[in-house]
Each structure stands twice: as C-alpha cells, then as structure tokens.
Amino acid sequence: MKAHTQLVQQKPPVKVRMGTVLKKMRIHWPLYVLLLPPIIYVAIFNYLPMYGVLLAFKQYKPLEGIIGSPWVGFSHFEQFFSSPSSWRIINNTILISLYSLVAGFPLPILLAVALNEVRIQWFKKSVQMLTYAPYFISSVVLVGIVMQVLDPRIGLVNQFIQLFGGEPINFMGEPQSFRSIYVWMGIWQGTGYGAIIYLAALAGVSKDLQEASIIDGASKVRRIWHVDLPSIRPTIVILLVLSIGGIMSVGFETIYLMQNNLNLSVSEIISTYVYKVGLINSNYGFSTAIGLFNSIINLILLIIANFTARKLTDSGLW
Secondary structure (H helix, E strand, C coil): CHHHHHHHHCCCCCCCCHHHHHHHHHHCHHHHHHHHHHHHHHHHHHHHHHHHHHHHHECCCCCCHHHHCCECCCHHHHHHHHCCCHHHHHHHHHHHHHHHHHHHCHHHHHHHHHHHHCCCHHHHHHHHHHHHHHHHCCHHHHHHHHHHHCCCCCCHHHHHHHHCCCCCCCHHHCHHHHHHHHHHHHHHHHHHHHHHHHHHHHHCCCHHHHHHHHHCCCCHHHHHHHHHHHHCHHHHHHHHHHHHHCCCCCCHHHHHHHCCCCCHHHHCCHHHHHHHHHHHCCCHHHHHHHHHHHHHHHHHHHHHHHHHHHHHHCCCCC
C-alpha cells in the first residue's frame, strides 16, 4: 500500500501538448470568435492609450510628438504638489467621494430587499419604474432641473421658504450646500438602477433556507438579516470593493455643470481641474501627470480594499 502511495505521489505532471490545444481550439472555434471582439476592444481602447502616459514625464510639444518632446521627469508632479490649491482639490475629491459612498451605497441594498418582500406585483413594478426612471435622465437635464428647483427667484424650494416668511437662499452659491446637493441628487438618480443587481442576487437565494427559517418561526426582519443579506454578501462585497477602487474618480460632468465662482472652493475636484488645465490651457503633460496620480491612488485603494475583503469575508475580485 505504501509503495502504491509513493508511486501515485511521484507521478509526473501531465504535459499539455500544443497539438491537443490546437485541436480543442478547432472544435470550439465559435467560442473563440465570440471572444475576439471584446479582446480587440480592450486592446485598442484600454491598452494602446497607455502609451500616452509618457506625457506625464515630458514637456509635450505637438510639433515634436510624444517621443520627440523633451523629458522633464517628475517636474509635473512636483509642480502639482507644490501648488497651494493641490491639497484643496484632493481634499474636495475625497470628501465628495466618501460622502457619496457612505450615504449612497446602502440605499440600493435596502430598496432591493424591500422590493423583494413586496407580493403585490403591480405595486412592485410601479415602484421599480419610478425608481429606475431618473437614471435615464442625462446629466445636463438633471442639473438644469435642480437649478430651476433651487433658483433663488423662481425655484419651488424658495417659493415654499418665502411662503412661510423666510428669505430666499442661493443654494447653488453656498459652498456648504454644494456637497449635499450633488450627493443626494446622485442618490436620487442612481439608487433604483443600482438595486437591479441586488434584486438579481436576491432571486438566487435558496428557497429551502427561507422555508426552514419560516418553520423555525423567524420573523420577516430575521429572515432578511440571517438569510437574504448573507446570501447576497459576495455581491455586496464586490460592489463595495469596486466603489472604493473608484473613490478618486468623482463624476466629472455633473460637478462641472454645477460649478460657479461662488462654490468653486468646494466643487473643484481632480477631474474638473485636469480638464481645465489640459484641454482649456493646453498643458497636456501637467494634466496627464495629475490623471496618472489619480489612477495610481485608485489602483492602490482597489488592491487594499480587495485584500481586506478577502481577509474578512472570503469574497473579492480576485
């Protein structure tokens, strides 16, 4: 028996022959053809543009091209971090992102759990339609609506304030109101759409577990807490890791449309600053350096968040 065990343990690893691989590829060629378009798309739009990262280390001159432009090393990074406005911009980006994450991340989960418990189908579908609809409103239209509602002269909110004897408030011009307006506007727009993923995950919850919890006399709240939420925990963890990995990438369009001279002290973030410096002022090397710094921080946060999630929950992106 021992001799047989030693022979099994000493068995050499199976070598994959190239002929076998090619044979399998010939058999399953339709699957590889389906795989080609996304590979080509990623290669063209995600990997080839990485060549432009060189601009972060060069004083770009359009006539000389990226290769011909003079090398300046880390001077663009030094220029950014020595600027008095750099830390304010980074601080604004982090605060808005954390506010959005803390306030907005749990709400799609709560909405999905609540909709999953609704048994009246017409009511459930009506709520779904009403909560999904704002997602399909463009950023330009959404900001226009918010500005009209909060307008100091004709806005609905200020009309109510004046109705009760108050003075009109210029909400879009008050720096302390900007973050809350942006975050809750985004929550209103994206909560319903974000709940779709959790509803799909809840559809896969084991019916046997739910029936067993009902037999044991568990209340609806107990079933949600001990059956539904643990079942969708991998989905929650993965989406949380992705959200943390993009914490430095605040939405550019909405914030740029909401900016004005009065709220610029809290609304200027990395993406809007890169746009103004790079495209408006044509300082391509400096703006690329800032964007590269932003991407590196996001990558580090993604790795840390995934490592922590793996340690605590055994779920993660990899």
